[in-house]
Amino acid sequence: MVTAYDVAKRAGVSMGTVSRYITGNGYVGDASRAKIASAIEALGYIPNRAAASLTTKNTGLLGFVVSDLRNPFTAEIASSLSQHARMHGYGLVLSDSMNDPGISLEAIERMRAHGVDGLIVTPPESRSLNDALIAAAPTLPIVGIGLRTTPQVTDLVTSDTRAGAISAVEHLLELGHRRISYVGSSSMASGRYRGYEAALALAGLPTDPELVVVGELNRASGFAALEALLALSDPPTAIFAANDAVALGIIQAAHEHGVSVPGQISVVGYDDVDLAAHSVPPLTTVAQPLAAMGQAAVELLVSRLQGADRHRASEEVVLPVRLVIRGSTASHTQTSPLLRKGIR
Amino acid sequence: MVTAYDVAKRAGVSMGTVSRYITGNGYVGDASRAKIASAIEALGYIPNRAAASLTTKNTGLLGFVVSDLRNPFTAEIASSLSQHARMHGYGLVLSDSMNDPGISLEAIERMRAHGVDGLIVTPPESRSLNDALIAAAPTLPIVGIGLRTTPQVTDLVTSDTRAGAISAVEHLLELGHRRISYVGSSSMASGRYRGYEAALALAGLPTDPELVVVGELNRASGFAALEALLALSDPPTAIFAANDAVALGIIQAAHEHGVSVPGQISVVGYDDVDLAAHSVPPLTTVAQPLAAMGQAAVELLVSRLQGADRHRASEEVVLPVRLVIRGSTASHTQTSPLLRKGIR
DNA sequence: TGCTTAGGTGTAACCGGTTCCACATGGAAC
DNA sequence: GTTCCATGTGGAACCGGTTACACCTAAGCA
Incomplete structure (x- = not known):
């Protein structure tokens, strides 16, 4: 050597x-x-950076503890993190916890042993992990990416979910739809539901409880939701789904019941998963700025590492989302009347 | 501290x-x-592992230089690497080169500075990167994952492409198909083409040059290939596509020309991308054992690091692939005759 | 002319561990 | 009763750098 x-x-x-x-x-x-x-x-x-780190107290490594790397979202964030870490002269230590809090804890300990200068996490929700982050925070800058499930002591990068939901619903309103359904999870406090409500309120429309369908955020639940909505005496002409899986389930159900999308009903999803661009019809959806979120996380971390004010209060960066208009939405004036169908 | x-x-x-x-x-x-x-x-x-590494000469870090993390294949391999590295007590340093050889070189240098004990690469093809790997190999164990584009000095983990192609074609043969087309790239030396030839030969069938369509490995090229095949006086009843993108293009073209898949023509792809399971009909395809490849890479590396025989000759691990039978293939006896269509 | 100061360099302590060596102890083997 | 060996421990050199400090030279300035 x-x-x-x-x-x-x-x-x-x-x-x-x-x-x-x-x-x-x-x-x-x-x-x-x-x-x-x-x-x-x-x-x-x-x-030899390891030797240098003994004196300088920093290794030039950033740690990334990730909930599930096989999720394309996470992979895109990881790619962005790698790129921007490199641009700032840092290496990236990655650990896929596969949504297991125990593995996350182990990963954080290992990263501390390797002396990472800062930590980025996409948090699986877990009490013990939260405690570990709080314990580590005083000596190790931490940035969370995603929802507000990281403890207050960490910086946070999120996207503007409420604004995304608003733009999705406003898109439907501009197309002339008035009966717009929300299909999502039971958490009515979610930004997606709040945005739905807000957009309707801005347009002077009430939220019809009949049009709000709750269930799990997966395909099957979207499928069932459409069937329930079709059974209404006055079905919606458009649906805002809380994520793409739900939206794709809705579209699949529409296919199987002979309902045309967007001919008879418009559908908007949320997330812009890979499949969204390839469904039939291609899904109009809200895309999160994943690469920008990765970049923001690295820059937040690096500014804390290199700035004099390492101990400033925790920050939150909220990035704008983008409505991707594809083929699953159409003007209400061109919508054929939806026949009442005797489902089940 | x-x-x-x-x-x-x-x-x-x-x-x-x-x-x-x-x-x-x-x-x-x-x-x-x-x-x-x-x-x-x-x-x-x-x-403090950095301090320990001064004396022990190993940091407990493995490096992974990856061609493109946004590719779900790569992400799955990375996930597997993270998991198995952890199980062997190693951390994983990751760098996404985004297919840029310059970035790969920089990443390798950075990883050497951080003292990774071994390196795993999914190689973008580049002369300078090859040279860098050869230069690093004497002091740093290296494992390549994927095709045989890494230099001889490194260990290699691949999947058995030829066997995969053979199983795909044999599947079609077992369904009774005799006129089977190959749609792939111009590289006739590829394992996929060789497997196609071999399977036909084993069945005592000649390879009809008319049924071999070459082009790029993307959707558009699959689309064009089907149109060309339909124009033949004696079109195939089944197609083996060199990858899923090509196969999906073929299916799309079939849809648009009113040809039923698998009613009138069967299609097999290769790779088992996420979309394959969600196409209409779902695609029969060959899946590479990505998680197993990640595991094998880590184990190869760790055995070299911990074994006494660090300088044994380079090894190659070839893992079996798996045919995933979905809805795009059907028995020839049930295939409706394909009407000669006047395309173009 | 003498003093200050910026530029430039060598020396050695130090960072946080690991490991070699010397040394102790006590029971087993002869 | 020696001798031997396994067990157990402290001290100190060392790993590959960084940096505080001392010191030197030459230019700038009153």
Whole structure:
């Protein structure tokens, strides 16, 4: 292994000078500079950051504990993190916890042992993990990505869910729809539901409880929701689904019941999963700025690491989302009347 | 920061004893053991691996330089690597090169600076990257995942492409198909094409050059290929596509030309991308054992790191693939005759 | 001319561990 | 009763860097 000592010997200078050359701290004369540069080149010297970290207290590593890397969302965030960490001179240590809090805890401990300078987490909800983050926070800057499930002590990067829901519903309103259904989870406090309500309120419309269908956020539940809505005496002409899985289930149910999308009913999803662009018809949906969220997380972390104000109050960055208009929504004026169908 | 010295002082033993306790090398008496354990517990001590690595020469980190993390394949491999690295006590340093050889080079250098014990790469093809891998190989164990584009000096984990192609074509043969087309890239040396040829030969069938369509490996090219095949005087009753994108393009073209899949023509893809399970009809395809490949890569690397025979010759692990039978293939006896259609 | 100061360099302590060596103890084997 | 060996421990050198400090030179300035 080539060490700084080897470089110093070959360049005919002291280790101190070599170190000053590498770190950029302190003066190095032009003559020494040239000799050191050629010695490094000739020897193929690569500085040992682990050794440097003993003195400097930072390793140039950021940790990323991720809930599930097989989720394309997470993968895109990870890709963005890798890219921006690199641009700021950091390496990225990654651990996929597969939604297991125990693994998350182990990963955090391992990362602390490896001396990561900061931590980024997409949190699985777990009491013990929360406690671990709170315990680590005083000595280790932490940024959460995603929903507000990380403890207050950490910085947070999210996207503006409520505004996304509003833009989805406003899109339907602009197309002339007035009876717009919400299909989502039971958590009425979610930004998606609040945005739905807000958009209707802004348009001076009431929220008809009949049009709000709650269930799990998966395909089967979307399928069932459409059947329930079709059974109403006055069915909706458009549906805002809380995520794409639900929306795709709705579209599938529509197919099977001979209901045309968007001919007879418009559907908007949320998330813009890969499948959304390839469904029939392609799904209009709300896309989260995943790459931007990764970038924001790295920049938040790096600013805390390099700024003088490491102990400033925790921050929250909320990024705007984007409505992606595809083929599952159409103007209400062109919508054929939806025949009342005797389902079940 | 809590150090081993603090632990030693609190436990009333020497640093050496604490170190022996941590590493498990050498004798530690029961009394000392108990005192050290409670001191560690009380202080919340986490050993500093960077410091340890100065002496031991290994950091407990594996590096993973990946071509494109947004590709779900890569993400699944990365997830598997993270999991198995953890199980073997290693952390994973990840860098997404986004198919840029320059970034790969930078990533490798950074990883060497961080002292990774071994490297796993999914190689983008590049001369300079190859040279860098060859240069690093003598001091750093390297495992490649994927095609044979890594230099000979590295270990390699691949899947059995030829066998996969054979099983795909044999599946079609068993369904009674005799005119089976191959739609793929111009590289006739690929395992997929070789498998196609081999399966036909095993069945005593010739390869009809008319049925071999070459083009790029994307959707548009699959679409065009089907149109070309339909224009033949004696069209195939089944198609083996070199990847899923091509197969999905073929299915799309079939839809648009009123040809039923699998009613009139059967289609098999390769790769089992996420979309494959959700196309209409769901695609029969060949799945690579991505998780197993990640596991094999870690185990190959770890065995080289921990085994005495670090300098044994480079190895190649070839894992079996799996035919996933879905709805795009059907028995030839039930296939309706394909009407000759005047396309274009 | 003498004093200050910026530029430039070597020396050595130090970072947080690991491991080699020396040394102790006590029971087993002869 | 020696000798031997397994067990157990402390001390100190060492890993590869960084940086505080001392010291030197030469230029700038009154």
